[in-house]
Amino acid sequence: MTHNRRQFIKAGVLGSAAVAAGVPEIAGAGGKRTEFKPLDILVLGGTGFLGPHMVREALRRGHNVTLFNRGRSNNTLFPDLETIKGDRDNGLDGLKGRSWDAVLDNSGYVPRHVQDSARLLADNCDRYVFTSTVSVYADYTVHNTESSPLATIADETVEEVTGETYGALKVLCEKRAAAEIDSDRLTIIRPTYVCGPGDHTDRFSYWPIRTRKGGEMIWPGSPSAVIQIIDVNDLANFTLDSVDHGISGVFNAADPAGEFTMGDLLEDSQAITGTTVDPVWISEEFAYEHELAGSRELPIWAPSTGANSGAGTYSGEAARAAGLHNRPERETARNLLSWWDCQSDERQTNMKAGLSREREVELIEAWKARIA
Ligand SMILES: NC(=O)c1ccc[n+]([C@@H]2O[C@H](COP(=O)([O-])OP(=O)(O)OC[C@H]3O[C@@H](n4cnc5c(N)ncnc54)[C@H](OP(=O)(O)O)[C@@H]3O)[C@@H](O)[C@H]2O)c1
Numbered sequence: 407m408t409h410n411r412r413q414f415i416k417a418g419v420l421g422s423a424a425v426a427a428g429v430p431e432i433a434g435a436g437g438k439r440t441e442f443k444p445l446d447i448l449v450l451g452g453t454g455f456l457g458p459h460m461v462r463e464a465l466r467r468g469h470n471v472t473l474f475n476r477g478r479s480n481n482t483l484f485p486d487l488e489t490i491k492g493d494r495d496n497g498l499d500g501l502k503g504r505s506w507d508a509v510l511d512n513s514g515y516v517p518r519h520v521q522d523s524a525r526l527l528a529d530n531c532d533r534y535v536f537t538s539t540v541s542v543y544a545d546y547t548v549h550n551t552e553s554s555p556l557a558t559i560a561d562e563t564v565e566e567v568t569g570e571t572y573g574a575l576k577v578l579c580e581k582r583a584a585a586e587i588d589s590d591r592l593t594i595i596r597p598t599y600v601c602g603p604g605d606h607t608d609r610f611s612y613w614p615i616r617t618r619k620g621g622e623m624i625w626p627g628s629p630s631a632v633i634q635i636i637d638v639n640d641l642a643n644f645t646l647d648s649v650d651h652g653i654s655g656v657f658n659a660a661d662p663a664g665e666f667t668m669g670d671l672l673e674d675s676q677a678i679t680g681t682t683v684d685p686v687w688i689s690e691e692f693a694y695e696h697e698l699a700g701s702r703e704l705p706i707w708a709p710s711t712g713a714n715s716g717a718g719t720y721s722g723e724a725a726r727a728a729g730l731h732n733r734p735e736r737e738t739a740r741n742l743l744s745w746w747d748c749q750s751d752e753r754q755t756n757m758k759a760g761l762s763r764e765r766e767v768e769l770i771e772a773w774k775a776r777i778a
Pocket residue numbers: 450451452453454455456457474475476477478479480492493494495511512513514515537538539540596597598599600601
């Protein structure tokens with residue numbers, strides 16, 4: 407079935423007004439309820455952090471989901487779903503000759519991989535949704551909207567994904583997807599820090615989990631320092647909305663810029679854990695001196711000066727206008743803690759981000775000596 411015929415059929419089923427306006431009815435977010443037409447959805451990378459939330463949301467809406475991955479991550483998560491085993495690196499054979507209503511490309515980091523899958527599936531799907539990132543932007547000292555300048559890489563054949571190449575490679579991934587898929591069938595979503603249950607980075611998690619231990623606790627910058635996240639379930643809802651309502655285009659996915667601060671995070675963390683900490687607010691200068699600024703030791707926070715001073719101010723307005731709903735960050739933290747408490751002792755004693763207790767004690771002593 408060609409995508410043109412599929413589009414025609416879908417337009418008839420969804421109603422031409424909704425499709426033409428491109429403005430969805432919001433389902434499950436307090437808005438008008440929508441009955442979803444059951445679709446066949448292929449998820450490239452449905453078993454990591456974001457993927458399972460998208461898979462569950464798709465199933466909740468009554469869609470059929472097929473997974474494609476290598477079988478290395480959480481491979482017992484969805485025993486009842488069809489899983490096509492393969493590697494995006496020259497291993498797409500299992501996808502040949504098949505068609506889906508929509509593809510959620512959630513594991514594209516290397517431009518060649520995205521090109522290969524988008525080319526193979528272009529005529530075999532109605533919609534291709536690529537999960538990109540706000541790391542695509544060229545300058546993090548400014549307020550970035552979707553039309554801001556994008557990062558570049560000198561050698562476009564590089565395929566090694568590192569902290570330095572990640573953003574520019576995602577730009578190329580977006581371009582390769584756009585070269586293969588018509589713009590009215592392509593959705594590119596650029597999330598900021600994705601937070602919630604299943605997060606294996608522990609960047610947001612560190613703050614409420616550390617707060618729960620009480621005592622003196624380092625907090626960086628000032629309570630008014632702006633930060634920004636996107637709840638993983640809000641992102642999953644928007645991703646599925648883009649499929650169900652035919653939302654095309656490029657969208658940052660982030661909470662409203664400038665509204666959430668380190669002080670709010672402290673307050674929320676104390677409220678949901680029922681613990682009061684003794685916050686030790688260290689200055690940005692001190693954070694820089696101790697290589698804490700922009701580090702995994704004090705995650706999510708970005709100093710108001712320096713290369714990342716604009717992080718926390720991405721515009722998510724286009725996505726909100728198209729239906730993105732952001733829940734309160736406190737709810738994200740609460741859901742996260744419920745998940746965290748079900749993790750193994752080994753997992754809980756090996757956080758991937760945040761200060762170790764020893765380092766925190768050392769830093770607090772150094773800070774007190776500094777301001778004495
Ligand atoms: N986490 C964040 O805060 C964040 C923020 C912005 C954007 N993003 C974007 O969101 C997407 C998902 O991130 P995530 O953190 O959920 O990723 P993740 O946890 O690492 O999950 C990756 C998924 O892709 C599959 N996969 C990875 N490499 C593959 C390959 N070569 N061939 C086939 N399948 C492969 C994995 O399964 P197997 O290992 O079994 O193959 C897994 O299902 C990424 O595109 C990322 O750039 C994430």
